[in-house]
Amino acid sequence: MLSVRTITENPQMVAERLKVKNFEAGKLIDEITTLDTQRRHIKSALDTSQAESNRISKQIGLLFREGKKEEADRAKEQTSELKEKIKELQQELSGTESLLSDLVVQLPNIPHGSVPPGNTPGDNKLVREGGSRPALGRDALPHWELARKYDIIDFELGNKITGAGFPVYKGKAAKLQRCLISFFLDEAVNAGYTEIMPPVLVNEDSAFGTGQLPDKEGQMYYVGLDNLYLIPTAEVPLTNIFRNEIIPFDELPRKLTSYTPCFRREAGSYGKDVRGLNRLHQFDKVEIVEIAHPDSSYERLEAMTSYIESLVVKLELPYRIMLLCGGDMSFHASKTYDFEVFSAAQEKWLEVSSVSNFESFQSNRMMLRYREKEGKKINNAHTLNGSALALPRIVAALLENNQTPDGIRIPDVLAGRCGFDIIDS
RNA sequence: GGAGAGGUGGCCGAGUGGUCGAAGGCGCACGCCUGGAAAGUGUGUAUACCUCAAAAGGGUAUCGCGGGUUCGAAUCCCGCCUUCUCCGCCA
Numbered sequence A: 001m002l003s004v005r006t007i008t009e010n011p012q013m014v015a016e017r018l019k020v021k022n023f024e025a026g027k028l029i030d031e032i033t034t035l036d037t038q039r040r041h042i043k044s045a046l047d048t049s050q051a052e053s054n055r056i057s058k059q060i061g062l063l064f065r066e067g068k069k070e071e072a073d074r075a076k077e078q079t080s081e082l083k084e085k086i087k088e089l090q091q092e093l094s095g096t097e098s099l100l101s102d103l104v105v106q107l108p109n110i111p112h113g114s115v116p117p118g119n120t121p122g123d124n125k126l127v128r129e130g131g132s133r134p135a136l137g138r139d140a141l142p143h144w145e146l147a148r149k150y151d152i153i154d155f156e157l158g159n160k161i162t163g164a165g166f167p168v169y170k171g172k173a174a175k176l177q178r179c180l181i182s183f184f185l186d187e188a189v190n191a192g193y194t195e196i197m198p199p200v201l202v203n204e205d206s207a208f209g210t211g212q213l214p215d216k217e218g219q220m221y222y223v224g225l226d227n228l229y230l231i232p233t234a235e236v237p238l239t240n241i242f243r244n245e246i247i248p249f250d251e252l253p254r255k256l257t258s259y260t261p262c263f264r265r266e267a268g269s270y271g272k273d274v275r276g277l278n279r280l281h282q283f284d285k286v287e288i289v290e291i292a293h294p295d296s297s298y299e300r301l302e303a304m305t306s307y308i309e310s311l312v313v314k315l316e317l318p319y320r321i322m323l324l325c326g327g328d329m330s331f332h333a334s335k336t337y338d339f340e341v342f343s344a345a346q347e348k349w350l351e352v353s354s355v356s357n358f359e360s361f362q363s364n365r366m367m368l369r370y371r372e373k374e375g376k377k378i379n380n381a382h383t384l385n386g387s388a389l390a391l392p393r394i395v396a397a398l399l400e401n402n403q404t405p406d407g408i409r410i411p412d413v414l415a416g417r418c419g420f421d422i423i424d425s
Numbered sequence B: 001g002g003a004g005a006g007g008u009g010g011c012c013g014a015g016u017g018g019u020c021g022a023a024g025g026c027g028c029a030c031g032c033c034u035g036g037a038a039a040g041u042g043u044g045u046a047u048a049c050c051u052c053a054a055a056a057g058g059g060u061a062u063c064g065c066g067g068g069u070u071c072g073a074a075u076c077c078c079g080c081c082u083u084c085u086c087c088g089c090c091a
Helices: A004-009 A011-021 A026-065 A069-104 A143-149 A155-161 A171-190 A204-209 A235-240 A294-314 A361-366 A391-401 A412-418
Strands: A125-130 A194-196 A228-230 A246-248 A254-263 A282-292 A319-323 A335-343 A348-357 A369-371 A378-380 A382-390 A407-409
Touching (some): A004 A011, A026 A069, A125 A294, A143 A391, A171 A254, A171 A282, A171 A294, A171 A391, A204 A235, A235 A254, A235 A282, A235 A382, A282 A294, A294 A335, A294 A382, A348 A391
Parallel strands (some): A246 A369
Antiparallel strands (some): A125 A319, A254 A282, A369 A378
16 A cells, blocks of 8 residues: 555645556545544644653652652542543544555555556557467367367366366376476576465465455455465565565565465456466466565566566567556556467467566555665665466467477477476377 | 463563663674774664654654553453473374
8 A cells, every 4th residue: 555645745646646547546535634634633632641641650659659648549530531531532543543544545556657558458568579479270279178188187177176267287287387387486596586485375464465455355265264365376475574574775675486376266257268277266376576675676677577588488488578557557566567478279368477566555554664774764665576477378378389290399498307398198 | 172381672681560662681883992803891772653844852652462450561360373391183
């Protein structure tokens, strides 16, 4: 969430910038400003009363020590009214604070100045593209057909065990999955990311910290008995490592990577676009997360983008990088690049990565700060993350693009790890 | 899951109703000392919020978290979380 100070000190700037996300913020900002003024008045009054109460208590202590019991008792009587007042003010304050945060949480993050306006994916800007599309014959099969043909991914079996959206990988596909994960992790470690293996269940505070709660609980699987959520992405546990922390200046940027399975309910999304591996309830993903100084977070975003690009290049996949327009960006992001690979049999671009700078939107809600080099000032750090990469759609594209009459060719960079260079029979 | 013992500042550790945001030590920062360093020595060293044009200063809250008792709670009571020891269960 935006900090209340940002909102109240630059109301017109915030409103103006949020228009790029097609968000009309004027009314909300007014309400926030009013509530915040109220909050400060109440806090002020409360502080004064508590100071008074502390003063009297101290006096009573002194009187007792001096043996002036009657005076002390008289002083006690004084306090009952004050106590009542303090209690009222406290209730008023916490009421106002929760109203305020209910409102603040509704404001999306401010888009960066370079984010183009627009509503739909059609308004996204092509940043660059690379790789070449394979020339497939007319009989080219989509990956779900290939999966059946070579008996490597079993969607029906997943239905039996769990339900739709939980495929079972078998044989060479299972191994390919494992090798992709280790390939992505090794690459990330070589690029300076520290490998982490976090829990895949998180508590409420963590889910709030990265912004899944309060609004998006419907997208997460929830374990009610223990009040825990299955992570929709490793971003959640990784970023929350730093919740309530103050990072020394010279430790920035912090760079982490992690493989985790990811769980998404994605309620109600069935149909042609979600066939096969295109959209799943459980999938594997390697994620990169950075905690950066505000002055260099956009450099980090570009660096992360180049890093992810190096992966799709090594996998020899045709890809393009899109700069998302304001309307297509997530609620939390300031700037996002999407990576798409071309899946040649479906003849579709599939999103395989999304890299975003959240600026201080997440760090503000999770109190993730850094200490400035000079002056010891403390500020919110910037958080960034990106998929590097999400497996299923990569696998879909690999299967479709590399199909030959003899089988599915495995790119060189993976063949060594896998111990095979073709999926046939 | 059962029984018992704990959770205090960056760390160690004292504190069982008032003068305690918290002794002492370590660490860290700056200074003195030194040719330089070590040792020694002096000072400083939490976070959030309110107040203030800003800084300085002042105020409030925070001793795992949340409630309660009390004029007053790190200290007493209740619930939760968590760590350790023992028992049980278990990949």
